[in-house]
Structure formats: C-alpha cells, structure tokens
Amino acid sequence: MDSNSIRHSPLAMDAETFRALGHRLVDQLAEFLESLPRGPVTHNESPSAVRDALDLTGPLPESGMDPGPLLERTAQLLFEHSLFNGHPRFFGYITAPPAPIGIFGDFLAAAVNPNVGAWTLSPAATEIESQTVRWIAALIGYPVDCGGLLVSGGNMANIVCFMAARAAKAAWNVREHGVVGDSGRRLRVYVSAETHTWIQKAADLGGLGTGLIRWIPTDATLRMDVAALRRQIEADAAAGDVPCLVVGTAGSVSTGAVDPLPHIGALCKEYGVWFHVDGAYGGFAAALPEVPDDLHGLSLADSVAVDPHKWLYAPLEVGCALVRDQEALRATFAYHPPYYHFEERATNYVDYGPQNSRGFRALKVWLALRQVGAAGYRKMIADDIRLSQAMAEAVGRHAELQLTTQDLSITTFRYLPSDLRSNVGEPSVERHLDALNRELLDRLQRGGEAFVSNAIVGGRYVLRACIVNFHTARADVEAVPEIVARIGRTVDAELRPRSDQP
Numbered sequence: 001m002d003s004n005s006i007r008h009s010p011l012a013m014d015a016e017t018f019r020a021l022g023h024r025l026v027d028q029l030a031e032f033l034e035s036l037p038r039g040p041v042t043h044n045e046s047p048s049a050v051r052d053a054l055d056l057t058g059p060l061p062e063s064g065m066d067p068g069p070l071l072e073r074t075a076q077l078l079f080e081h082s083l084f085n086g087h088p089r090f091f092g093y094i095t096a097p098p099a100p101i102g103i104f105g106d107f108l109a110a111a112v113n114p115n116v117g118a119w120t121l122s123p124a125a126t127e128i129e130s131q132t133v134r135w136i137a138a139l140i141g142y143p144v145d146c147g148g149l150l151v152s153g154g155n156m157a158n159i160v161c162f163m164a165a166r167a168a169k170a171a172w173n174v175r176e177h178g179v180v181g182d183s184g185r186r187l188r189v190y191v192s193a194e195t196h197t198w199i200q201k202a203a204d205l206g207g208l209g210t211g212l213i214r215w216i217p218t219d220a221t222l223r224m225d226v227a228a229l230r231r232q233i234e235a236d237a238a239a240g241d242v243p244c245l246v247v248g249t250a251g252s253v254s255t256g257a258v259d260p261l262p263h264i265g266a267l268c269k270e271y272g273v274w275f276h277v278d279g280a281y282g283g284f285a286a287a288l289p290e291v292p293d294d295l296h297g298l299s300l301a302d303s304v305a306v307d308p309h310k311w312l313y314a315p316l317e318v319g320c321a322l323v324r325d326q327e328a329l330r331a332t333f334a335y336h337p338p339y340y341h342f343e344e345r346a347t348n349y350v351d352y353g354p355q356n357s358r359g360f361r362a363l364k365v366w367l368a369l370r371q372v373g374a375a376g377y378r379k380m381i382a383d384d385i386r387l388s389q390a391m392a393e394a395v396g397r398h399a400e401l402q403l404t405t406q407d408l409s410i411t412t413f414r415y416l417p418s419d420l421r422s423n424v425g426e427p428s429v430e431r432h433l434d435a436l437n438r439e440l441l442d443r444l445q446r447g448g449e450a451f452v453s454n455a456i457v458g459g460r461y462v463l464r465a466c467i468v469n470f471h472t473a474r475a476d477v478e479a480v481p482e483i484v485a486r487i488g489r490t491v492d493a494e495l496r497p498r499s500d501q502p
C-alpha cells in the first residue's frame with residue numbers, strides 16, 4: 001500500500017486498541033455497578049475539592065496523551081467524585097438510575113452515530129425512533145397514530161407541546177407575526193400553582209412572557225381547582241384575550257398529585273382550548289390499571305410530555321413529546337409547505353422539533369422496552385409505588401416523624417420531636433421545625449447514607465422521598481425513618497432555644 005492511502009489522524013484508533021480499551025472500560029464499569037450499593041450515595045466534597053481532585057484548573061494541553069491510562073483514570077475519578085442515582089437509597093428529586101441495556105444503547109448509538117434529523121441520514125434510527133414514540137403512546141394509553149419525537153427531557157418535551165398549542169390556537173399566524181397578533185390580542189395559558197418551572201421557561205421562550213401565565217389555585221389535595229379555571233378562562237375571553245392552553249399535571253413534582261384530568265379535558269373541549277398534560281414524572285404510571293382514574297385522563301389531551309429518563313430508566317437524556325394531531329406538530333416547526341410530501345412518506349425529524357442535527361436517543365429506550373416489555377415496566381412502576389406506600393407506613397409508625405403526603409411514588413414528611421407534637425401550628429414551633437428540617441436535610445444529603453430532597457407543603461418545609469429507582473428494596477425504604485430521626489435528634493438539640501430545654 002502506498003503511503004497516500006493511509007491517513008494518520010491523531011484521533012484514529014486501530015481495532016486492536018479499541019477492543020482492548022473497551023474491554024478494560026467494561027470491566028471497570030461492571031465492578032463499579034456491582035459495588036455501588038455498598039458505598040455512600042454521594043461524597044461530601046466542596047466544589048473546589050472536586051476541581052482539585054480532577055485536576056481541572058490546568059490549561060488546555062498542547063499535546064495529547066495515551067488513551068488507555070486517560071480512560072482508566074477518568075473512570076476512576078468519576079467513581080470517586082459523583083453522586084450516584086443508581087444507589088438503592090437515592091430518593092432525591094426525580095432522577096432515575098440507568099438501565100444497563102440503556103448504557104449499552106448509548107454506546108452503540110454513539111458508534112454508529114446516525115443524524116436523526118433527516119431520514120436519509122438515519123434510515124434505521126429514524127424508523128426505530130418512530131416505533132419508540134408509538135410504543136410510548138401505547139404504554140400510557142395515548143393514540144398510537146399521534147405525532148411525537150424524542151427530545152432532551154421533560155422540560156423540552158413540555159416546551160415542544162407548548163409551542164404546538166401556541167401555533168394551533170392563536171387566532172392569527174403566530175409563527176409569522178409573533179405573539180401579539182395583528183389585533184393586539186394576547187395569548188393566555190393556565191396552569192396550577194403546583195406546575196413545574198418549565199412553564200415559566202416556555203412562556204418566556206415562546207414570547208408570551210411569564211406575566212401572562214394564569215396561576216390557578218389548588219385544593220387541599222394540591223389539585224387544580226377546575227371551577228376557578230373556568231372562571232378565569234371566561235373572564236379572559238370576555239376581556240378579548242385568547243385562552244390558548246391549559247396544563248394539567250399527571251404527577252406533580254413536589255408531591256405526585258394528579259390533577260382532575262378528565263374534568264380539565266372536558267372544560268378545554270367546551271372552550272376550544274388546547275389541553276396539555278405534563279406527565280414527565282407520573283405519565284408512565286398510566287400504564288397501570290390500579291392508579292387513580294384521573295391519571296388515565298391523559299388520553300384526552302391534545303399533547304402529553306413524558307420523560308423516559310425517569311420511569312423508563314433510560315440513561316440521561318431523553319424526554320418525549322406526544323401531540324395527538326401529527327400535522328399540528330409538523331405545522332409548529334416545519335418550514336416546508338405542507339404539500340411537500342414524498343411518494344413514500346419518510347419522517348424527517350427536523351420538521352417536528354426545534355433541533356436540526358439530532359442524536360439517536362431512541363435506541364436506549366427501544367432496547368429497554370424490548371428487553372422487559374410493557375409487563376416489565378408495569379411491574380417496576382407498581383413496585384416503586386408500593387415501596388413508597390411502605391415508606392409512608394414506616395414514617396407513620398415512627399414516634400418522631402410526621403407524614404405529610406403520599407401520592408404515586410412520593411412520600412413527604414418531617415421530623416417532629418415527640419414533645420412538640422401537641423404544639424404543631426404554633427408560629428414559633430413551626431419556625432423551629434422549618435429550620436430543623438432544613439438543617440437535617442443538608443446533613444442527610446451530605447452524609448451519604450440516603451438521599452432525599454425537600455418540598456413545601458401547606459407552607460411547611462418537608463422532606464421528600466421519591467422512588468423512581470428499580471434498585472430500591474424494602475429494607476432500603478424501611479431504613480429511612482430511623483436514619484432521619486437520628487439526625488433530627490442531633491439537630492434538634494443544637495437548634496432548640498436554651499429556655500425550651502428540660
């Protein structure tokens with residue numbers, strides 16, 4: 001072979017080296033994943049300690065290095081300085097552990113590297129994404145002939161649906177003329193006080209402005225007050241504004257509350273308003289027959305956002321936007337005239353979302369769906385919900401804990417010293433309990449024994465344990481009350497005003 005036929009690129013790697021480094025990395029990962037439950041959930045380190053340990057303060061290297069030691073050392077550093085959402089006692093936020101087959105999925109997707117913006121650039125990957133979207137719809141009971149695509153997460157999935165509502169419901173061509181139509185009418189969106197912060201980002205990015213969001217109050221169970229929603233829509237319409245979109249939440253981020261979706265859906269139909277459901281957390285629970293009936297109301301929605309990197313256990317990132325009318329989604333983002341269709345209709349995902357080049361996010365989701373099937377997911381989600389209920393029972397039995405809520409797989413509670421039980425509600429006691437639980441949470445999170453987050457329920461600061469974790473077992477759940485109470489006792493003794501002490 002003449003020397004012109006082989007190019008020596010610094011990044012190129014021969015098959016032998018690729019194989020050896022890959023095997024070594026897989027060995028390291030297998031050991032890491034196996035040992036994870038025996039270590040802490042997180043390491044208590046400051047940002048500067050992490051920077052120093054990883055040696056991240058140096059300049060851009062001028063020359064390179066041997067990839068073998070580089071990979072091996074980097075893996076080790078990540079194992080030593082990360083928070084592990086794959087730990088069985090990680091109950092924070094709604095961040096799930098990755099399915100092992102999903103890890104392989106991302107690896108395989110990166111190696112083939114299709115650009116899933118255009119069918120021609122990604123024949124197999126585009127078709128796999130289409131099937132994944134249909135299967136996700138089928139799993140939650142949504143029409144399988146809907147439009148949809150995979151995006152980076154719940155926020156983006158909700159924002160895509162928001163943009164679809166904006167394009168469909170404005171009484172003018174909002175894509176061309178902008179949000180203040182020729183007539184000066186304004187678009188209004190309706191959400192409950194418990195809606196996730198994506199709505200502010202959407203209202204801002206979509207040009208409506210956060211000031212145009214109508215925050216509808218919730219009832220005692222933190223569900224949208226539908227009578228208040230009706231009054232607000234009527235008032236806005238009477239004032240000449242355009243009621244554009246109502247957001248119902250299928251599993252609120254704080255407590256897992258499910259809005260009365262069938263009622264909201266009926267109201268939206270009556271007034272011709274787009275009905276969107278944020279199911280980023282709870283949407284996949286609609287796969288279960290035994291969940292609250294309201295949850296199945298997501299099948300009525302014009303659009304639904306779900307988050308496969310939550311209850312489908314796909315490695316980050318992947319969210320999914322579903323829009324009942326496929327053409328409405330296309331009409332939100334495409335810049336081709338609608339009559340520009342090929343003989344055999346091929347999907348070019350660039351027309352269905354804000355991205356141009358797109359990665360093969362579908363593979364990790366599709367592989368996991370095929371590995372365990374709908375039944376596998378129904379079992380895992382039902383188990384998480386049962387474990388959360390068991391945690392609530394264990395909290396309820398503990399003399400120093402107060403249970404606040406239990407919904408889907410979220411339990412909220414707080415540390416409440418037994419001698420203050422009869423003083424709950426007194427302002428000075430409530431202030432003490434807020435401060436106590438704040439400090440308790442900080443210590444619990446830094447300690448690494450278990451990881452929960454927080455919520456504000458009824459104005460009170462509470463601890464919040466969310467189980468979207470297929471590694472969690474009964475013993476993990478039952479260990480939580482005493483871990484929390486032990487830290488609570490210490491903090492209480494430190495914070496209690498001297499005069500209160502016996």
Ligand SMILES: *Cc1c(COP(=O)(O)O)cnc(C)c1O
Pocket residue numbers: 094152153154155156158196198249251252253278279280281282307319
């Ligand atoms: C998690 C969540 C989001 C945001 O999803 P990301 O994947 O974090 O972008 C939005 N809404 C609800 C109800 C959620 O639980």
